[in-house]
Amino acid sequence: MNQDPLQNLRLSHPAHFLALGFGSGLSPVAPGTMGTLVTLPLVWLLAFSGQTGYLLVTLLACVAGVWICGRTARDMGVHDHGAIVWDEVAGMLLTMIAVPVNWLTLLVGFLLFRMLDIFKPWPISYLDKHVHGGAGIMADDILAGVVACGLLHLLIFIGWLPVPAL
Template sequence: MAPLPAPLVWKSPEVLIATGLGSGRISPASGTWGTLAAWVLAVTLPKTAIIFLLILACAAGFWAINEFQKKSGTHDNGMIVIDEWAGIWVAMLFCMPHRLDQLALAFLLFRIFDVLKPWPVSHFDKNVEGAEGVMLDDIVAGVMAGICVYGYGLWMH
């Protein structure tokens, strides 16, 4: 597990939320681990539960990221993965009802868009500051992955 930047404390609410209940402290590839944790958490849930979790992750995530960044003096620290949680949940909303092939594709495409940051993901990553920028680039990556998965679903049926 990666150490927390001073003066953050592991058990504080902003750290627990920002790090996706600690999944962002797993290295290497903390973003992938964080995405996997959120994916596993939501894979069997109904659409309404994922929507609820997404709203909760966004609301709590903006607050937690702001606090994490303010206290640590860092921007978009690799341990912050609540944005990945929100992004993968957005992508998963496009694959209802739950089909394992679509859910796996949502995971793969979300990670590709999150890592490579094609436009418009790159626009939000580079031009929107603070917690909003951290969250929005992943939400846009989730929308892009979701649209691709939705198209795949239409093509397969």
């Protein structure tokens, strides 16, 4: 009889709470997408903190995420269980670095990140398959976020994604 890995978790444990994306990873449908969605209000709020604050929170999310995801995966006894979505939180934060935040950039950033995270083109797929532990859980989403950020900036630069003048 196999035990449900979720039984080993407690939302009162800070690492578990964060790894599960504030509980969004417990969604029975598309937990990764739910983890990304729950990040959008955080992106919106951080946009008002200035670029330095945004970058510090994003760096903290990425660095601490290695421990948060690794600890939760060990407690679950499963590597990169679908309920662990902190990597999506960090990836979405990375996607929106230095992007003027409005509903359209959030939507396009969300779609770009989710497509890269789901389809995992090379080299994202390489990291997903060859890096293990907490770093492995985080690495592919970090790269997906960086690539999505680059694509988002490219769309803005070439004028395909209009942003209001500041």
